[in-house]
Amino acid sequence: MKLGTYLQNKREKSGITLKEMERGSGIKRSVLQIIEAGDLTLLPEPKHTRFLIRKYADFLNLDAEQLLERFQDEIPDTRTDNQKRNQKSNQDLQYLKKVLFGFITMILVLFAVWLVLLQIGSQGDIFETKRIYETENEVTDFTADKEEEEEAPEESPAEEESEEPAEEAEEEAAEEPGASVNFVNREGNTLVYNVTAPEELTLELSGNESSWVSLTDDLENNYLYEESDGGTFDIDPEAAVVNLALGNSTSFDISLNGTSVDNSQRGDTVTVYYQFNITRE
Structure with a gap:
């Protein structure tokens, strides 16, 4: 079997x-x-x-x-996968070396062609320089006009200062809508919470050290499934249940739209599973 x-x-x-x-x-x-x-x-x-x-x-x-x-x-033997990745990295490195060698060779060839053309041009007066201005009068007139413009006083209109109303400033500084998080019960190693939040719901994890983390919802969305020390995740507005598994829960803090989740019920349990039942406002 x-x-x-x-x-x-x-x-x-x-x-x-x-x-x-x-x-x-x-x-x-x-x-x-x-x-x-x-x-x-x-x-x-x-x-x-x-x-x-x-x-x-x-x-x-x-x-x-x-x-x-x-x-x-x-x-599965992970050593085989590591050997394949190393082999792929070596192949990529060899390809990069070939590309760089070809690029440098092309630059050297173009430089050699430029030197040849420069030598031919110097012998045949191809690159003979010519004066842009035939007389100095135009340059003198332009300089005099420029000095007169700089000496002329500049008129600057008075600027009116306006202050924004206090209400508009408060609206710009409005904070992100919060969330209500209430502990319901504990089923084995699973802590169940009821969450009341707007459509825009953000879950934030912060840990002191890396741990295995699994974050999913009832819509089959997989937000995180790897070793991590935390992050910020925007939850699908249609999701009604969010499941979170922490391999080392004692080193992590959890918040929903800035509202901290009460972890007092987890005790000293290391691996804890969270179930957030979400009601949208």
Whole structure:
């Protein structure tokens, strides 16, 4: 039996649907389907296979390390991918060297042609210089006119200063609409919040150190799925549920439209999943 089939059987025997698995584990449904299909090389980032298998197993209360050891032949070898990337980098470097060599050769050829033409032109008076002005009178008249213009006083009209009304200044300095974030309950390692916000909703993450982060919504939008130390993300105006998974939650702060999310309910739990149920104003 393959690893994907084994995990799928365990999930189905536990009575857990793919939708419940997605919310609970923080793994996108399409990724779950790839894992259960058995071809782990089709994952968006095969190098994160071990991390995903651990999250899957933890949600089902399975021994992740034992699974990885048992099915280690199915785990993609990241060393092969690194060798391919290095080979591609070497090929790109060789191509760049050829392009630079060709460019330098072309410059040298053009320079040699220019020297030849310059030598021929000097011998045949091709580059004979000619005076632009036949007399100095025109230059003298132009200089005199220029001095008269500079000596003439310049009239500057009085400038009227206008102040903007205080109300307009306040409108320009208006802040971004905020959001109301209320804690609902905790389901295992998942913290559930109700969020009331306008259509423009921004989620901001800030961490002291990098951690694995997964940020998705119920419209299959994938905002972030990698190791990161935070960032700012504009949420789809049509999204009603936003799911966030943090591999090291204790080092991250979360805010929605500048409103900080209360993390007191997470305790000392390291891996925490957040579910934000959004109501638009």
